[in-house]
């Protein structure tokens with residue numbers, strides 16, 4: 001996928017809970033400086049993968065490499081360069097945002113000046129003296145991120161960081177992730193079950209379905225794959241008649257109703273040629289249009305294809 005050395009790589013990662021295979025042959029490739037969107041429906045194995053990457057679970061087989069080194073052999077040193085937000089952050093509700101950061105800062109042995117820095121990065125400077133119990137869910141997530149940023153990690157692992165946030169909270173988190181990448185040089189692996197979320201922020205995407213990676217690449221590659229799924233929709237009097245009259249143009253079309261046909265879109269010229277041929281054959285055109293399925297639909301298609309394999 002990339003020629004630069006990878007910041008995070010898994011090779012043939014397998015994991016089982018008891019006899020049940022949860023992850024199979026996961027080969028993640030996360031390039032430095034990327035925002036890698038780890039996308040999959042609920043239960044696909046995103047959280048389990050994150051836990052493996054953090055050394056919280058042990059793989060049944062396979063290797064995890066962080067910063068070019070084997071996690072199993074250099075666990076403590078490598079994980080000291082990783083910040084994580086895995087579930088809702090555990091905060092002391094009666095303490096202020098600043099006090100919450102300070103407690104964790106002392107545990108990390110980081111300099112006192114870092115507290116104000118991380119609060120500033122996550123945009124909580126103005127709310128730093130309010131108790132955490134007064135924070136919105138979005139502010140709590142950002143405070144959790146501030147804690148994760150204390151040791152200035154190179155890699156951030158964020159499991160569904162926008163889950164449960166309102167649209168405003170989602171936008172703030174998105175802006176924050178972009179700043180962390182662009183201004184602070186962080187590499188970010190973030191999971192989500194919503195492609196609409198990933199699409200707005202990720203540079204790379206990995207799609208996981210039922211414990212298998214079914215797509216991995218740059219976001220434009222996924223979008224290209226998506227563009228290739230555009231369809232021509234035709235509404236006429238008799239779909240069957242049109243198909244019989246124009247086998248060279250409509251032979252591969254799918255009947256979606258007695259009067260509707262659908263076929264893969266190849267070019268604008270294809271649509272124009274089809275319109276001319278229908279008119280020449282004396283068939284009415286009630287509507288003829290190229291239609292792009294939603295990106296959500298492509299994502300589902302990817303996962304359905306893999307399920308069928």
Ligand SMILES: Nc1ncnc2c1ncn2[C@@H]1O[C@H](COP(=O)(O)OP(=O)(O)OP(=O)(O)O)[C@@H](O)[C@H]1O
Pocket residue numbers: 017022040041042043044045046047048049193
């Ligand atoms: N402790 C456990 N014991 C047995 N099975 C588990 C356990 N934890 C998770 N699983 C199963 O592992 C699979 C993957 O779960 P995981 O939480 O990694 O999925 P996910 O993609 O993160 O989904 P979600 O967004 O719903 O958390 C699911 O089928 C889940 O039921």
